[in-house]
Amino acid sequence: MRQNPARRTALLDAAIEVLAREGSRGLTLRAVDKEAAVPVGTATNYFADRADMLAQVMRRTRERLTPDPAELAGTMTAEPTHELVRTLMLQLVDRMRRDRSSHLAMLELRLEATRRPELHAELARFLTAELDANIGFHLESGLPGDRTGAVLLYLAMLGLIVDDLTVPELLAPHRLDALVDAMVTRLLPRR
Structure with a gap:
């Protein structure tokens, strides 16, 4: 090699x-x-x-989609409030829109994994580690909500991203920032 x-x-x-x-x-x-x-x-x-x-490819998409450390550090100087979570989610959508190819490639890998057991096992490990890291970041940063709320937010954002990538007309009648606001507010109860 x-x-x-x-x-x-x-x-x-x-x-x-x-x-x-x-x-x-x-x-x-x-x-x-x-x-x-x-x-x-x-x-x-x-x-x-x-x-x-x-x-x-799976690992490379993650490299491409990981937030810039300096930008993330700057964002994380804010108080750990619902507004900060909202900002983080909107930054995620912005990264998705700037690198549509990486997100579409990951969707293709998910589909391919349904047909290839060896890829399924690797993808399951990869995505489990990714989700665990996201939950850990959320909790360790003191952001609102608990572990379940962080998982629900992940699932809701994944759905929003898939629709925005594949059928953007579906979300066109809605303000994306208002949808993200509603997700954050409803899924992450105030303490």
Whole structure:
């Protein structure tokens, strides 16, 4: 396996774009080579097989979607109130809209995992760790609500994001900030 980190990242980013645009069936090593504008066969030097590539794509989407640490630190200087949670959720939506491909790729990975047990196991571990980290962040930051509220907020935001990504017309009649306000207020009771 080749170890050029910049080339691997470029191939993973290309794979995310192919997955988002073409779906899981369109994601081939050859398609990744073409999207990355590298010689045919390059991706085979970086991924043992398609399953290995899918696992690495999963991790790369998380790198791309993780908030900028400096921006997050700045946001977290505010008091841990419902308004701060609202701000964090709106920042999440903004990141989703700026990097639609990563979110669409994750949706494709979820669908592919229903057909591939090995990917399902890895995705389940990955998403469980992700959810646990989000809950931990919420609770350790002293944000309003409890563990169950944090899980409900995760589920509600996931639904909002899926609809915004796939059928934005569905949410068009509603103000997104008002929907997020309502979710935060209703799911995270005041102390």
